[in-house]
Amino acid sequence: MFPIRLANIHFTPGGRSVLAGLDLDIEADGITVVLGPNGAGKTVLLRMLAGLQAPDGGEIRWNGDSRPAAGIAMVFQHPLLLRSSVFHNAALGLKPLRLNRAEAQQRTRQALERVGLAHRGEDSARLLSGGERQRLALARAWAMRPQLLLLDEPTAALDPSATEAVECIVREIRTDGTRILMTTHNLGQALRISDEIVFLSSGRVIERAPAERFFARPQTADAKLFIQGELPWRIAFGD
Amino acid sequence: MLDTLREALSLLGHLDNQVVAIVWLSFKVGIATVTLATLIGLPLGALIAVASFPGRGAATVFLNGMMGLPSVVVGVVVYLFLSRSGPFGDLGLLYSPPAMILAQTVLVVPLMAALTRQIVEDAWREYATEFRSMRFSLRDSVAALLYDCRYSLVVAVLAGMGRSLSEVGAVMIVGGNVEGYTRVMTTAIALETAKGDLPLSLALGMVLLTVVLLLNTAAYRLRQWAMRKYG
Numbered sequence A: 001m002f003p004i005r006l007a008n009i010h011f012t013p014g015g016r017s018v019l020a021g022l023d024l025d026i027e028a029d030g031i032t033v034v035l036g037p038n039g040a041g042k043t044v045l046l047r048m049l050a051g052l053q054a055p056d057g058g059e060i061r062w063n064g065d066s067r068p069a070a071g072i073a074m075v076f077q078h079p080l081l082l083r084s085s086v087f088h089n090a091a092l093g094l095k096p097l098r099l100n101r102a103e104a105q106q107r108t109r110q111a112l113e114r115v116g117l118a119h120r121g122e123d124s125a126r127l128l129s130g131g132e133r134q135r136l137a138l139a140r141a142w143a144m145r146p147q148l149l150l151l152d153e154p155t156a157a158l159d160p161s162a163t164e165a166v167e168c169i170v171r172e173i174r175t176d177g178t179r180i181l182m183t184t185h186n187l188g189q190a191l192r193i194s195d196e197i198v199f200l201s202s203g204r205v206i207e208r209a210p211a212e213r214f215f216a217r218p219q220t221a222d223a224k225l226f227i228q229g230e231l232p233w234r235i236a237f238g239d
Numbered sequence B: 001m002l003d004t005l006r007e008a009l010s011l012l013g014h015l016d017n018q019v020v021a022i023v024w025l026s027f028k029v030g031i032a033t034v035t036l037a038t039l040i041g042l043p044l045g046a047l048i049a050v051a052s053f054p055g056r057g058a059a060t061v062f063l064n065g066m067m068g069l070p071s072v073v074v075g076v077v078v079y080l081f082l083s084r085s086g087p088f089g090d091l092g093l094l095y096s097p098p099a100m101i102l103a104q105t106v107l108v109v110p111l112m113a114a115l116t117r118q119i120v121e122d123a124w125r126e127y128a129t130e131f132r133s134m135r136f137s138l139r140d141s142v143a144a145l146l147y148d149c150r151y152s153l154v155v156a157v158l159a160g161m162g163r164s165l166s167e168v169g170a171v172m173i174v175g176g177n178v179e180g181y182t183r184v185m186t187t188a189i190a191l192e193t194a195k196g197d198l199p200l201s202l203a204l205g206m207v208l209l210t211v212v213l214l215l216n217t218a219a220y221r222l223r224q225w226a227m228r229k230y231g
Ligand SMILES: Nc1ncnc2c1ncn2[C@@H]1O[C@H](COP(=O)(O)OP(=O)(O)O)[C@@H](O)[C@H]1O
Pocket: A013, A014, A018, A036, A037, A038, A039, A040, A041, A042, A043, A044, A045
């Protein structure tokens, strides 16, 4: 699958330019946090990496191949859960892998344990709290043992303790050797969790740097404004 | 009028042999029909909801049109296939319960498939991207959606049961209302009324009405329970 190369990507829905010549190479290791203002195209970028959205121009290569590789999992900002049990939902992503029953169950159980939902297996997934739903979505992705995991604002609507739980899980998934790309609006989280920041603005990657350096010494005016614009708000609300 | 009602109630009260046989056959035919039609109609409806193929719009319109298919038309068509000179005449199925089940299945499959398509298509719109991200095959998607919608789909199955129990045309033409063999509630009502056996007709009518009401109540309860359990 790696490296994944995006070259000169354009995305122009209805003639409006969202991505305009984006270049990005993704190697096999680490956690990358994609930052950028609202509507910058972060979600679109993740969808393209998952092969769910074709660019209007430019090309994407998964280790040289123009078709998306197997082993990519994506957790959406609002994960959809089936009207069934937690366990059934966690096992859902394994369906296409055609594992034998014992292996599928074992993987599912393990993933649920790791997100702290093992004891809720029989409960109805749709009645979980926001944080639990997000953890279930992570378990579903984790059970698939993806090489690349894409997370779109996994903590957007969560309280601080649920956010912390999700961050813990994300770190653990990385320890398993899974490459992670995620978006967030929480700059503290970006700093805590990421190995590197990719900053998206005006339809392109205009900065890419280790998190500490990005926040301490942003190289572009856009990034500086973005950090200043976001930080006071975040601090004021004690996030 | 009152005498007729009294006689009808007494037929039911004594579990009159003839009434029991007729009701029992209706149920057997109904259950067999609905089982077959469920196995065919639900996956078919879900497939049309999920798959993208040329002519999908036409298929949908066709299916919706077939929901109101006149049962006598189905009866005649199945009759042509099963009659001695028809392509399946050698099977000798005409005027037998299997012929009735076959005709009713043809009648009910489009109804159940059309209802299923509507229900599943709404769910599919929600889940499509997520399923695609998990690389679901068409079959995986259909299976997951049918499972997800199982409580709503009870409505489709019940509509099929209702249609099967209450239609006359198809079972009359291919079954022939043979006493003790192919006589079901609706054919008995249709034909015995004309012959003047009003108590029998009324008794069967009451059974039919009760069954339909009970089925609907059960479906309503089930959906309420599911709503509470699964949100
Ligand atoms: N499938 C699509 N069709 C049309 N417009 C889209 C589509 N996906 C995203 N967009 C538009 O692209 C822009 C970027 O969206 P998005 O990637 O969701 O931004 P964000 O960086 O906030 O995640 C938005 O203006 C959105 O409306």
